[in-house]
Amino acid sequence: MESKKPDNVVYSAEEGFNANVLPYATSVGAPVIRVDDVVSWKSRGIDNVNKELGNKFNELRLQYQILMQEYEWNELVYSAKFSFEPVIGEIYHLYRDAEGVNFLSLIGPNEWNKEHIGTFKLNSDKKWICLNGNEAYLF
Template structure:
């Protein structure tokens, strides 16, 4: 019975009485050691990250769609028939003739009776900027 110590005394044969060097409380009056519930913290973190990544994905998707539209309009204008060198900063109009061939002109849509596809401006990067479109189904 001499070797038996009470439950509230921290004692080991190897270390002796070592309650003052332990990283946790050992007395009966010490606060309770509780393991934090990190599952809810993790799930909130995962939700926040998923929302942020989803928003970035949607933003990139919109940018991609806009880029593809710009590409398609530029391809349409550059494949159109014109016999002049377009000037940067000028406004041009894209038309479709009776045979279905697209052509570029300086003449505005209200000055003659041709099938108007859209109005474009050539920027310094030689990219056609769409200013307005009559019907987006035409291209």
């Protein structure tokens, strides 16, 4: 009969006693090898990354909405009728006449009774900055 080896001794017929090269504990006195629970670590990481990416997405969406609103205001002013060259830094007022045509004027909204769309200032980049406008005209 074959000689039996005790259960707590690592022995194989091909390699002999090879406890020092095995990736796991081979004796009762060896420290316990525990697999770390990385599932909770991963889920916390995923939650943090998703929250950060969501915040960045919301910031970009807000910036996009502001950019589109600036574009629409500039489109509205540049497509309006005016027969003068606007001066950078001056304040102008956009109106709609009885025929529904938009026009730009230096006259303020409290100086006459016209349908006032918004008040604008031309900056050095030739971009119209809306100082106060009626959002209903954009949409």
